[in-house]
């Protein structure tokens with residue numbers, strides 16, 4: 001296993017071991033790090049006979065829950081979650097977070113809003129002092145397809161930078177989200193940002209469904225390091 005995977009696994013296992021207990025309703029995030037968390041949940045369910053309900057944040061998460069034979073729940077029946085465990089593309093020193101590199105931001109944000117305990121698990125490369133330091137693909141913004149051109153123009157006029165339509169790799173045309181929408185990746189100009197304000201400005205544009213900016217949402221970030229240890233960042 002490479003050092004990145006050692007780090008992802010360490011953060012994921014720690015989150016599951018610390019935050020999950022019997023009878024919990026758990027939100028399951030998306031991405032490559034969450035796979036290790038689901039693996040650990042399944043181990044604990046088998047060994048400790050935990051009764052858990054897992055609410056997915058994406059098609060991928062739903063498949064993982066099924067693959068590991070965990071109990072699948074949904075927000076209709078479980079609108080309040082004990083905790084949500086999810087990955088991140090980048091986290092700054094104030095715990096502002098970019099998510100949605102894999103296109104799953106909207107359902108992730110909805111599920112995260114249904115708990116008081118959003119726990120982020122990430123490898124050491126995601127830890128930065130300011131957003132955009134490492135993750136240079138920009139802030140993902142999910143848009144209703146018919147609005148993508150006006151939304152792009154409005155973002156660029158309002159906030160500068162460049163908002164690019166995310167294109168698919170193994171299909172002609174744009175990436176289609178789990179909700180049937182497009183994604184604009186907003187490459188923001190270097191500046192000091194109030195990310196809460198930026199998020200509000202973006203979400204006010206008609207046609208924007210949600211952004212990948214998670215501000216004041218996570219209570220804790222667990223960063224896995226290459227030696228398998230875990231560093232903790234707690235919200236002040």
Ligand SMILES: O=C[C@H](O)[C@H](O)[C@H](O)COP(=O)(O)O
Pocket residue numbers: 029030031032033034086087088089099100101102103104105108
């Ligand atoms: O859309 C994808 C999600 O926001 C992921 O949680 C994020 O991209 C981090 O993924 P990974 O764990 O693969 O770095």
